[in-house]
Amino acid sequence: MCTACCFLNTTERMEQPAPAKPATLSATITDDATERMEKSGIDEASRKDSAAAKETRASTFQDMVTFLKSPTGERFIILEIFILIAMTLLLFLLYQKEMKKRADFQVGLGMIRSIVVGIDSTYKDKDDFQILAVVQNLSEEVRQFAMKNDQLQKEIDIISKNVNDGWVLYATAYYWFSHGPQTWMNSQKACEKEGAKLISLETGVEQQFVVNQVKARRNLFWIGLFKDNQAKWRWLAGVEALVTFWKWGEPNKAAKHNCGALAFNCRGSCWAALNCEQMTQYICKKVPNDAWL
Template sequence: MEQPAPPNPAAQSATITDDATERMKKCGTDGASGKDSEAAKQTRASTFQDMVTFLKSPTGERFIVLEMFILTAMTLLLFLLYQKELKKRADFQVGLEMIRTFVVGIDSTYKDKDDFQILAAAQNLSEEVRHLALKNDQLQKEIDIISKNVDDGWVLFPTAYYWFSHGVQSWMNSQKVCEKEGAKLISIETAAEQHFVVNEVKIRRKLFWIGLFKDNKAKWKWLSGTIPRAHFWKWGEPNKAAKYDCGVLAFNCRGSCWAALNCEQTIQYICKKVPNDAWL
């Protein structure tokens, strides 16, 4: 059986030396930390003392008064803003109640609707009112136009104006006079219009130029270039004599009163216009 080796005196001495060194280092570090902590405490105490000294000085007192004034002013401002916001909300609520009363008065189904639905309904009603106002303005303008034209001697039927002239012109000059009035020599497209114009002509017992002419292909057309959809020629018309290329409305007839006449002859004429310049 082997015997344990005897302890080495040199190794034991080295270990003791190392432990002592570590304890010395640790003590040195702790001492330095303690000194640093003490220095920090002294610095904070000095700073606090300086602050107290400053606040006790005249300058510090003025600083405190200024801070208190700023704080008071900001508090007052916030209070005023809060009161203003409350007033806005109160005014908004009053306005909303008025809108609700108006909307419910028009349509009772909105009685139990929430505020957003009431506002949406009010906006829709506002758009409808604006549209109606625009339509009313347009109608008023048309009424003004009608009144002016009627006062100037134009006859209304049913959506167009007719001018039965007093003076006489050739067919071409008649057209020029009508154009100066924003009109054209009359075109007749329906039996109702034909009946109306014939009655007016019979009252006046004169021949009147209408906007009917014969083109270079011997086809009868209106000034718009369209071929008549209905014909109201007198018996034996249109006259095929030379230069009888323009249409007139006779008075010594029943319903069919169109006739052909020399375009250079001077007779009375009928102008026609509508408010939107859309010629029939």
């Protein structure tokens, strides 16, 4: 019975199917094989590309060697050598020129240093930059002096022209003693056309100068003096004439005698009040720019 049981058990074990292998292992093996094949293909392509590149470079080098051995290549080499020599010569000439410039600069700087030190010995131990700074300052001063000189010359030319035209130069201004008569208002307009004004007598010295000129010409001359609505005598600038030099009996009370003039038949005080519409000569005063003063 035991033998039969053992036989039955053995038969059952033989009839049982063998266990199946896992599907994951099979898929992994397949993927590895595929990856190796793909990698093998990539390596093969890389080797082919590398070989092709080497062959191309060899072919290019061979073509270059062939070209250089040809007559055209020889001319090309000669041309390159000529260009190289020319560039070298040009660089050498530029270097020589630059060195000459530096030498000339040093010579010039030495001359400048000698001049500056001659002007002021304290600059003897100064470096080149300080010397150049001094020269720059001196140059600027010279330029300013030149500009002032030009301006002064222009002023002198203007003054000379006015003096030649009959203006009388005195102190820091010049004066025009007219030859023809005008009303007081037209006299002022005539002065303005000349860039001047009817004279305002500001100082006793100027007063005496003008009076002497009037006496020498023996005529009446308008000055920039008028009477305002409040019966106060003022100069054209609007300043009240606080110090006056009226003749005896002046200013008179006659109607419309509201404008001032200088008389010649007088002693020290020569102002007179006249009718503003009266025709008489006039005195213009012009003060030039301060540049020439």
